Amino acid sequence: MALKFEIEKTLPGADGVPRARAARLTLPGIGGKSHEVLTPCFMPVGTAGTVKGVTTGELREMKAQVVLGNTYHLYLRPGHERVERLGGLHRFMAYDGPILTDSGGFQVFSMAGLNKIDDEGVTFQSHIDGSRHRFTPELSMEIQRSLGSDIVMAFDQCPPYPATRDEVMAAMRRTRRWAERGLKIELKPHQQRFGIFQGGLYEDLRVESAREITELPFDGFAIGGLSIGETPELMQKMAHFAAPLLPSDKPRYLMGVGRPEDLVECVRGGVDMFDCVMPTRNARNGQLFTSQGKVNIKNARYTDDSSALDADCPCETCQLYSKAYLRHLFVSNELLSARLNSVHNLTFYLRLMTAMRAAILENRLDDWVKTFYTKWNTEKSGVSGT
Amino acid sequence: MALKFEIEKTLPGADGVPRARAARLTLPGIGGKSHEVLTPCFMPVGTAGTVKGVTTGELREMKAQVVLGNTYHLYLRPGHERVERLGGLHRFMAYDGPILTDSGGFQVFSMAGLNKIDDEGVTFQSHIDGSRHRFTPELSMEIQRSLGSDIVMAFDQCPPYPATRDEVMAAMRRTRRWAERGLKIELKPHQQRFGIFQGGLYEDLRVESAREITELPFDGFAIGGLSIGETPELMQKMAHFAAPLLPSDKPRYLMGVGRPEDLVECVRGGVDMFDCVMPTRNARNGQLFTSQGKVNIKNARYTDDSSALDADCPCETCQLYSKAYLRHLFVSNELLSARLNSVHNLTFYLRLMTAMRAAILENRLDDWVKTFYTKWNTEKSGVSGT
Numbered sequence: 027m028a029l030k031f032e033i034e035k036t037l038p039g040a041d042g043v044p045r046a047r048a049a050r051l052t053l054p055g056i057g058g059k060s061h062e063v064l065t066p067c068f069m070p071v072g073t074a075g076t077v078k079g080v081t082t083g084e085l086r087e088m089k090a091q092v093v094l095g096n097t098y099h100l101y102l103r104p105g106h107e108r109v110e111r112l113g114g115l116h117r118f119m120a121y122d123g124p125i126l127t128d129s130g131g132f133q134v135f136s137m138a139g140l141n142k143i144d145d146e147g148v149t150f151q152s153h154i155d156g157s158r159h160r161f162t163p164e165l166s167m168e169i170q171r172s173l174g175s176d177i178v179m180a181f182d183q184c185p186p187y188p189a190t191r192d193e194v195m196a197a198m199r200r201t202r203r204w205a206e207r208g209l210k211i212e213l214k215p216h217q218q219r220f221g222i223f224q225g226g227l228y229e230d231l232r233v234e235s236a237r238e239i240t241e242l243p244f245d246g247f248a249i250g251g252l253s254i255g256e257t258p259e260l261m262q263k264m265a266h267f268a269a270p271l272l273p274s275d276k277p278r279y280l281m282g283v284g285r286p287e288d289l290v291e292c293v294r295g296g297v298d299m300f301d302c303v304m305p306t307r308n309a310r311n312g313q314l315f316t317s318q319g320k321v322n323i324k325n326a327r328y329t330d331d332s333s334a335l336d337a338d339c340p341c342e343t344c345q346l347y348s349k350a351y352l353r354h355l356f357v358s359n360e361l362l363s364a365r366l367n368s369v370h371n372l373t374f375y376l377r378l379m380t381a382m383r384a385a386i387l388e389n390r391l392d393d394w395v396k397t398f399y400t401k402w403n404t405e406k407s408g409v410s411g412t
Numbered sequence: 413m414a415l416k417f418e419i420e421k422t423l424p425g426a427d428g429v430p431r432a433r434a435a436r437l438t439l440p441g442i443g444g445k446s447h448e449v450l451t452p453c454f455m456p457v458g459t460a461g462t463v464k465g466v467t468t469g470e471l472r473e474m475k476a477q478v479v480l481g482n483t484y485h486l487y488l489r490p491g492h493e494r495v496e497r498l499g500g501l502h503r504f505m506a507y508d509g510p511i512l513t514d515s516g517g518f519q520v521f522s523m524a525g526l527n528k529i530d531d532e533g534v535t536f537q538s539h540i541d542g543s544r545h546r547f548t549p550e551l552s553m554e555i556q557r558s559l560g561s562d563i564v565m566a567f568d569q570c571p572p573y574p575a576t577r578d579e580v581m582a583a584m585r586r587t588r589r590w591a592e593r594g595l596k597i598e599l600k601p602h603q604q605r606f607g608i609f610q611g612g613l614y615e616d617l618r619v620e621s622a623r624e625i626t627e628l629p630f631d632g633f634a635i636g637g638l639s640i641g642e643t644p645e646l647m648q649k650m651a652h653f654a655a656p657l658l659p660s661d662k663p664r665y666l667m668g669v670g671r672p673e674d675l676v677e678c679v680r681g682g683v684d685m686f687d688c689v690m691p692t693r694n695a696r697n698g699q700l701f702t703s704q705g706k707v708n709i710k711n712a713r714y715t716d717d718s719s720a721l722d723a724d725c726p727c728e729t730c731q732l733y734s735k736a737y738l739r740h741l742f743v744s745n746e747l748l749s750a751r752l753n754s755v756h757n758l759t760f761y762l763r764l765m766t767a768m769r770a771a772i773l774e775n776r777l778d779d780w781v782k783t784f785y786t787k788w789n790t791e792k793s794g795v796s797g798t
Binding site: 074075076078079080081082083103104108111112113118119120329330332342346347348350351354355357358360361362364365366 | 462464465466467469489497498499506732734736740741746748750751
């Protein structure tokens with residue numbers, strides 16, 4: 027069963043290249059229960075079988091369309107075979123919407139203890155207990171097959187930033203060989219495969235890697251190797267360069283991005299799908315995203331602020347509570363703090379994508395972006411007066 | 413405005429004394445929005461303006477009837493005057509049901525740093541920052557008035573356990589003097605006052621303290637000084653002795669109790685209202701209460717257990733998730749663990765009270781208790797086989 031990707035509208039960028047798109051992605055789903063995903067979309071990250079602090083019921087209420095699961099984490103704990111015995115990841119975490127799993131590649135390079143990469147795979151130590159493990163492109167597919175996700179990501183090598191041209195080229199070549207090996211592993215009928223291309227910040231390598239990966243029979247493509255330490259400007263510039271290298275008739279996914287401004291700029295660049303831990307991680311640290319800009323809720327200026335966090339937001343946090351209450355929960359280290367903050371930040375990210383989609387469909391994206399930035403900079407400039 | 417307390421049914425104990433009651437408590441409520449509380453009832457503890465990990469929407473869904481707030485905590489942070497400026501505790505925490513606040517007495521003796529008690533009041537150090545503060549019976553009333561709770565508790569002196577007869581007597585006498593002083597402080601029109609009597613485990617002192625306190629014009633009465641370190645058997649024995657010392661036509665509240673078995677036994681003894689941190693605190697530690705007994709969810713036996721935590725329970729945790737998932741969340745230290753566990757444990761406590769109320773009304777409490785213990789001991793005896 028193959029996904030369907032129907033583009034409803036494409037807008038040209040300032041450079042005349044077709045870029046921002048609104049599309050309808052149909053995933054076959056387990057047991058013929060197909061899922062429709064309206065893009066551009068943001069996918070909340072549910073690392074270890076839970077989007078931290080929120081339930082899947084809340085994710086549905088906030089209209090999350092796809093949830094991401096991390097192969098590395100689920101392999102280590104509770105174990106992919108256990109998840110499969112328990113009915114698969116959807117059932118395990120009580121989420122009947124689409125799930126995308128990453129390949130585990132990024133985590134073994136960035137999170138795990140000492141890792142050793144060779145052509146066959148990667149040996150690494152668990153960040154939980156130091157135990158030694160080995161991932162190969164084949165095992166990554168097998169793990170994701172057991173998890174039963176709807177979208178399976180190819181196992182790639184993401185070079186660090188900064189990296190020399192030779193290092194990036196080697197990783198890119200290996201990523202291509204690993205992509206081919208992964209494709210030989212059969213998945214479940216409902217599962218779709220996305221390839222990942224690399225090339226760091228080297229335009230010629232991006233061109234070459236995109237060509238090498240897009241000639242393989244993937245159902246969608248991801249831009250890997252960005253948002254790993256380079257400046258947002260460099261990231262955005264490369265995303266703009268990279269997006270049009272991918273086929274226009276398949277979904278384009280920019281992995282690990284990013285700040286609200288990054289989502290805005292990369293949708294403009296031609297990206298359809300995003301994921302990032304920022305809304306939930308920053309929520310736990312008290313940094314909240316609002317239509318008026320960022321709010322550090324621990325700031326003493328909110329101690330007596332009886333106003334809602336974001337008057338424009340329909341989420342429970344904004345409808346029921348004051349900034350003073352949210353600050354109180356944060357400084358008191360109350361469990362409810364991370365929860366209410368996460369519900370809000372995710373709602374903000376999801377509504378940002380919905381608004382951009384509407385603006386694309388109605389051919390008014392540039393105006394929408396101007397208004398977004400004007401409001402977004404309110405809090406920074408102190409104009410809001412709160 | 414006064415509360416109404418209508419007894420629907422009273423059952424005699426084995427000793428022939430009228431004991432277990434089902435009643436209907438009507439609280440006037442702010443702005444004439446009256447509240448009905450069906451007793452016996454359990455009141456979830458929302459120490460610092462939040463029942464840890466759950467929202468007030470969830471509390472309503474699980475049919476919590478009264479939420480408890482802690483005067484000591486709210487005075488220190490965010491401050492009762494701030495809560496009042498922000499519209500009172502109900503509005504601050506977005507809870508429109510009845511709130512009971514304790515007096516702060518118990519916390520200054522048990523939680524605060526070095527405290528010094530004299531006839532006038534108690535000087536203590538904040539457990540948060542070590543700052544020095546002083547509570548008097550008058551200030552406790554003023555704080556609770558600012559918070560705007562529906563039920564205000566008298567400021568009492570709870571002697572530690574064990575304590576000599578002389579210590580207990582001195583605390584009891586002071587509790588009486590403090591009760592009278594507190595009564596001179598005017599409250600808001602919707603607020604009701606409960607007196608607290610002491611006397612430790614000394615029956616004659618309990619008789620004397622109950623007489624001294626019940627002759628004062630309180631709207632309800634609490635048994636203080638229990639569940640502070642004595643064995644459950646001694647606590648239950650004294651609660652049985654103490655409950656009938658209180659007027660039968662006013663609510664009887666046993667403070668800080670307890671385990672499910674304690675609730676069962678003390679309802680049988682004639683108590684109407686309870687509060688305890690146990691359901692939420694134990695939830696955070698992975699100890700769950702089910703109709704089959706206690707479950708330590710971190711136990712390895714649940715690693716592959718695809719069954720629901722409690723097949724008899726209608727809560728979201730039991731309806732959507734397996735024990736294996738709950739164990740995974742706990743061992744992974746996921747935020748969702750405390751939340752799902754708390755929702756379940758509170759639901760269990762609240763349903764326990766509802767079931768006892770029905771059994772009292774239908775004059776089958778003894779049978780209900782027998783069935784409760786048979787099921788409750790299933791997990792312990794390993795009969796359930798899970």
